[in-house]
Amino acid sequence: MAVPPLRVAFLAYDGVTLLDIAGPAEVFKEANRFGADYRIVLLSPTGQDVTSNLGFSVSVDGAVSAEPAPDTYLVPGSDLFPRTPVPPDLAEAARVPAAEARRVASICTGAFILAAAGLLAGKRATTHWKATRELASRCPTCRVEPDAIYVRDGDTYTSAGITAGIDLALALVEEDHGPDLTRDVARALVVYMQRSGGQSQFSAPLQGPPPRSPALRTVTDLVTANPQASHSLGELAKHLNLSTRHLTRLFHEELSTTPARYVENIRFDMARALLDQGHTATQAAARAGFPSYESMRRVFARKLSISPAAYQRRFSTARRVNSE
Template identity: 85%
Template sequence: MTGGPHRVAIFVYDGVTLLDIAGPAEVFKEANRFGADYRIMLLSPTGADVTSSLGVRMAVDGAVSSEAAVDTLLVAGSDHYPRALVPAELADAARIPAASAGRVASICTGAFVLAAAGVLDGKRATTHWQVAHELAVRCPTCRVEPDAIYVRDGTTYTSAGVTAGIDLALALVEEDHGPDLTRDVARALVVYMQRAGGQSQFSAPLQGPPPRSPALRRITDVVTANPRGDHSLGELANHLNVSTRHLTRLFHDELSTTPARYVENIRFDLARALLDQGHTASQAATLAGFPSYESMRRVFARKLSITPAAYQRRFGTTRLT
């Protein structure tokens, strides 16, 4: 860092998500208590005050064009812009400070603003898991990583949904001041310095809309009705009276997956639901149709990077035990 204060500008606008601002700001403010020197400011496109998605009116420190180059630019997210295109004037306003900032970061759907400004072109990025696919559509040169809590590509950073902005801010503080100070900040805020698993653990069940073709809908009905049954490739092909090769091609062409992986996804979704309902991990494995607890554990580790027991502790209940 330079000798002066590290200037952190948070780019805000009407409809911005309040937690995208408050979470990272608290990290930097808390870091100042332990010896850091961050100066936090809120900048809007024109310098006018803004209203958050909660209707809270926020006073800003100025317009993006009125400030000299900042050390860190954070672009907060909004529910508006995954649903609508980012207005050209908003993208232009974000492009101004991004061009001169020491490093640029987005929180949650703030990635859509950076993408519209051209900042993410050719870069790795992430955003909220619910809209990661839409970001990939709008920024076809980006390599969107939907499971990441945050992604760094050079001096450009993007975070996953909402509270992941805290994770990203901690990573930025660690980059500036090392792990010891950052650990003190995390402990003071009662958060993990690095949370286990990716954001897939927070996502909705993987099953999308039912297959379009009647043949694959029959397969879905068969597996869902009896997840513990024999759903090998041969057995599934027999249900339709087609060859295994033809069935594999149907799954690939319509669902971009294999029959075995589709069956696994249904069992995985069911196991998550059973864990949410309070079943033990062993019961969930049996009822969901996994051959063993160990096979279910491997699927959880691959998809969520956590164990079934850890998943249940996080999402089973908010009641104290």
């Protein structure tokens, strides 16, 4: 008896990020070349064609309600979320098929649609690093993991920004067909089968509103302006004529961190910027205020799961350098 193809359905809607569909769909299509049997369909809430975030018209195969239950249901993201609430009809278009699918997954800010549909309640989840706080705010029962490339909780999967949908699709293919076929797919697409490090390696340097307390703002400005200085807890407190306990409490209440960790984060961000500009790792460590290269390497390993050299190779330039 022939085994029916595995139906992979994407939810399409006006404003959907086209790459959130195209990237994962390419993985499943490529897997078919190596022996998998996926049938990829594109569905919209009403069955009408939609307009993507790029302004392109996207033809769909039908309405969500008119199609049989998919094996895998994927919900792409949109620039609209998290800036605006998810419309009830879009949340419903995610909820109904998900109840019958073997597994449901979101790409990037598609997690907001799953959350609006009640599909992330009490579950671990992730989304684009810029939107993790907002997702946690909208879904207070979720355990949002801001550094994950993708997260599986039972039969529910969520992934980080845009290209992380490719990582997730590869993981789904491996779940269905094992590592050998998936390795062939990854090689054909010229992507990592499993990306090292979390999505924080792609995030921007520390940004946020200044502290409310004038004293704390003075300290943070001091550290930012001169990260190479010692900046021990005692010296920072002495600079403001505050007790170390009081200064520590201010950092905890307003920035949810400690003075030492704040200093480390500033140095880490400066080191990343210096590496991006082409400075050597040793130069970046010294100019950012790390006591040694080794101390900077440990921070990179803890935060990004990669070394400063590996970070620089990935992000300092998009050009391929060929030697004669």
